Amino acid sequence: MDMLKTFEVKGKEMQLPVFFPDATRGVIRSIDSQDLKNAGTLGLIVNTYHLLSQPGPSVLKHLGGVKNFMGWDGWIISDSGGFQMFSLIQKNKSLGSITKNGVTFHLHSKGGRKKYQISPEECIQIQFDINSDIMICLDYFTPFNAKDDEIKLSVDLTIEWAKRCKVEFEKRVKARKLTEETRPKLFGVVQGAHSKPERERCAIELEKIGFDGYGLGGWVFNNEGELDLDIIEHISNVTPSNKPRYGLGVGNPQGVVDCVRLGWGIFDCVLPTRDARHKRLYVWDKNPDDIKDIFTEKNWYSYLYISREKYVRDNAPISEFCDCHACKNYSRGYLQHLFTIEDTLAFRLATIHNLRMYSMLMEKLKESF
Numbered sequence: 001m002d003m004l005k006t007f008e009v010k011g012k013e014m015q016l017p018v019f020f021p022d023a024t025r026g027v028i029r030s031i032d033s034q035d036l037k038n039a040g041t042l043g044l045i046v047n048t049y050h051l052l053s054q055p056g057p058s059v060l061k062h063l064g065g066v067k068n069f070m071g072w073d074g075w076i077i078s079d080s081g082g083f084q085m086f087s088l089i090q091k092n093k094s095l096g097s098i099t100k101n102g103v104t105f106h107l108h109s110k111g112g113r114k115k116y117q118i119s120p121e122e123c124i125q126i127q128f129d130i131n132s133d134i135m136i137c138l139d140y141f142t143p144f145n146a147k148d149d150e151i152k153l154s155v156d157l158t159i160e161w162a163k164r165c166k167v168e169f170e171k172r173v174k175a176r177k178l179t180e181e182t183r184p185k186l187f188g189v190v191q192g193a194h195s196k197p198e199r200e201r202c203a204i205e206l207e208k209i210g211f212d213g214y215g216l217g218g219w220v221f222n223n224e225g226e227l228d229l230d231i232i233e234h235i236s237n238v239t240p241s242n243k244p245r246y247g248l249g250v251g252n253p254q255g256v257v258d259c260v261r262l263g264w265g266i267f268d269c270v271l272p273t274r275d276a277r278h279k280r281l282y283v284w285d286k287n288p289d290d291i292k293d294i295f296t297e298k299n300w301y302s303y304l305y306i307s308r309e310k311y312v313r314d315n316a317p318i319s320e321f322c323d324c325h326a327c328k329n330y331s332r333g334y335l336q337h338l339f340t341i342e343d344t345l346a347f348r349l350a351t352i353h354n355l356r357m358y359s360m361l362m363e364k365l366k367e368s369f
């Protein structure tokens with residue numbers, strides 16, 4: 001499957017594939033921008049919905065955007081926040097409502113409960129205040145068990161909102177006098193759940209509007225909870241190969257490898273950082289330098305549950321093939337001790353390690369593809 005290998009954003013070249021850990025609120029818990037850089041992380045994703053309540057778009061705008069705010073000079077993607085808002089409203093209807101005009105949401109922030117209305121236009125405006133490199137259109141998330149008419153509605157609204165996002169985006173680019181080289185990129189998101197014709201219709205209509213890249217939207221797991229590679233391959237086939245494909249929310253290391261094989265180049269996922277805080281660490285079972293073809297390799301990594309008794313007296317690093325700050329300087333025994341006494345250093349070292357595993361994987365994938 002064809003995949004773009006480089007992608008120019010604001011005059012700099014983004015090498016693909018690339019993984020963006022989730023700095024939802026403008027931080028990856030327990031580590032800072034220098035730790036991220038040292039772990040080989042090239043970009044982060046922040047969430048429009050979460051930054052809306054705290055610190056708020058006007059603060060971010062005043063402080064020169066989220067990169068300046070965080071002291072981060074790598075890439076930034078801003079998610080539309082649609083996924084979070086839809087998930088929360090689906091679970092608890094009193095939190096807000098979804099209409100043809102966007103999402104209305106009640107948020108607790110400084111000064112109490114506040115009502116926010118996020119139309120496609122506002123979603124883009126907030127992302128300009130965040131000042132990200134890649135912005136994502138507000139899309140209509142299709143729930144897992146959606147019936148045919150719900151799927152059709154979600155695709156209809158995703159297309160309609162994408163058109164409105166694009167118009168607003170171009171307006172903002174013009175108002176800021178940005179050029180093709182200096183403007184951020186705008187990605188559309190392909191919805192359509194498990195329906196191949198609806199995914200295809202969505203992709204074709206989005207391409208007509210014209211975006212800089214295309215995202216994998218909605219629920220892409222099968223009944224066994226595994227990535228539905230059949231539908232993902234179908235979406236690869238119906239999206240342009242000269243634009244980056246972005247696997248939103250994908251995934252575990254094997255999931256990322258499978259998607260790269262199918263032509264996807266950009267990824268974000270909460271897993272490596274969340275797993276690190278839950279004492280689940282990723283370990284190379286084979287020296288990555290000895291892996292000839294990562295796409296066909298089996299059993300190349302496993303999970304290490306650091307809280308297990310057997311690691312109490314273990315002087316080995318988390319992973320013998322990892323060159324991260326944690327593996328170079330500390331043992332499994334020490335890391336377990338830090339978790340046991342609940343010292344925050346445990347989060348930091350474990351997170352650095354899991355992120356380095358992902359950045360090493362991206363390096364491996366770049367040379368294999």
Ligand SMILES: [Zn+2]
Nearest residue numbers: 322324327353
């Ligand atoms: Zn490590």
